[in-house]
Amino acid sequence: MACTGAGPVNPTVAPAATVTPAADPLLDRIIATADGRPLQPTELYERMAQTDVVYLAEKHDNPRHHALQLEALRTLLEAGKRPALGFEFFAREQTGYLQDFVQPQNSHGKPLSPAQAEQKLRRELGWGPQRDAEWAFYFPLLQVAKEHQLAVFGADLPDSLKRRISRLGRDKLSPVEQNLLSDSGFDDPAYRALMEQTLIDAHCGWNDPELIDHLYQTWLARNDAMAQSITAMAQAGTGQPVLVILGAGHTRHNMGVVERVQHLWPQARQLNLGYQELAREPQPAAAYYDKVVVQNREFAPAFEYFWFTPRVSFEDPCEQFKSQLQKHSSSAPN
Template identity: 40%
Template sequence: MDRLFIFFLIFLILPILQSCATVNNPVLRKDPLIGKIINAQTGVQINFESLIKDISTHDVIYLSEKHDNPEHHNIQHKVINSLIKNGLKPTLGFEFFSMDNTPDLLNFVDSGKVPHSKKTETIIEKNLRKKLGWDTHSDQMWKFYYDLLKIAKKEHLQVAGIDLPNTLKKRITRKGINGITPIEKDLIFSTQLTDKAYKDYMYSIFKEVHCGMSHGKMQSRLYDTWVARNDKMALSINQLHKHLKGPVIIIIGGGHTAYGLGVINRVTAIDKTIQQINIDLKEIDLTPSRLSEYIQPLDLEGFEKVPPADYLWFTQRVSYTDPCEEFKKSLQKMKKHSENFKRNNPPK
């Protein structure tokens, strides 16, 4: 399970987890938390108007999502439109696009200054999708983010990608931060934040995501990529705040913002004056859980004990299928194929 395991981990597990997450289960649990917005510090429910009033005073607003949950993207629409209605002109930053994609995103926004026919709009969308490297993603996933970009075009909002380029991310994952070239290292920003407790914590998360399996070298490379991405996104957010007026709204996966770590503490490391607030768009757990379990602070040595976010907005799950069950089946198939290969190709 050496190189074969690594290959499987990178190229097979993640698609399995993503595909399982998008399978709709016809039996949805009726959980009393669904639809509620909870102040995670106090455990008290608030209404939408109170949420908007509070977040409007902050410089950076994280709308932390589960990428494939349609309800999370609907909430993002609602929040953005409400801020605009209240007279604000937010800037939108996207994890799913790199900072290098920003000129293409801005060209798309600029295209809204002139009316176009539906045919021309279709061509513009197709060209943008190709330039962003999204022509190989599912139409559903593309629509989630394209619909947010259309708000920016309609309202003439500034938009930006905040992540590293995909090719560089893959290079770090394959070679590790010490294995890439000096030229590539010059493309990477570092906050110099290092902490063994946080590293160990992220290793445990990687192991959990990969259904209990771990591989020392692979985890090290995943962590290198994770840190490089978070540092880059923190720098991008700082730059957006510095150069643009109005709050910066960040569309990002919840793992990058949980417990104020990942991106949030790195933004603070760059500029302590930036006021940040995190709304975790939270799917209910696979099995019923109490509110106290959702807002339980993380006890990590060297870090302040804080709840997972400032606010939790609870939603239905996309799926109740356990992706690790599918992974186990695929792993058994992989082992069988490996054994057959070795049997039919004995060493000379």
């Protein structure tokens, strides 16, 4: 998540600073992993226009990724498309608030100014001042959607439900909470092993088996919810294509949300674009999309298309936790 410790950020202007490795030839290049061929942005956007669902997979705190998402939306509009816009960062139950903002209905009260309408939406969504930096990333997309009267929807589960699953596990939810979930029946041992290791890595090597299991359950529930939301919008023809703004983990290897949408709608034409931060040291493009093998299962490259961007930071995020992890390891029972 983006840090807000530096003070308030203008909610309509995303921060622009990113850090670029010196002389990396991949910077701003687009590569199709099917054949390793570089593409121009115009060719990629033309391909987007011919699909049902486009994933614009981001690293949440990278300003360049959000600028490119905005570019994709504007380019499709200029091509005569009317995309629908779905967000991981908003819950399905918040869709009404989003729709009321982008397609306001006549009211008996005094019309709101643009600033008042924005603040009203933030209150409804629960995005307080502590989330100014994140808001600056996503609100420009909502502004364009409002300008063009596009359909907008939240795709994910509510934060409260995600927290409950991650703490308790799905089986210990109340009947009402269980009723809010849909189980698509996904069961893939190799993917589970892949994701469990990914979750351990995300926690800097800390492995609490019960926690990792609960996090994986949360992951599956979220993927199911997002896939159902996306499929419902795409099949209804509410927007073409449906642009999905989400974190890259949910689409890696054409799994997660991508695989679940294909399961729900086998005829869906999907395009999986990953905005990829460059490595700390330059390396060939193929190093980014080498196939991964887990339990004798070969997964596809992380994305169908890579768009290489600057990094937000060169620091190792786990460095600051090393001493804590060492203490935890030394105190753990043998």
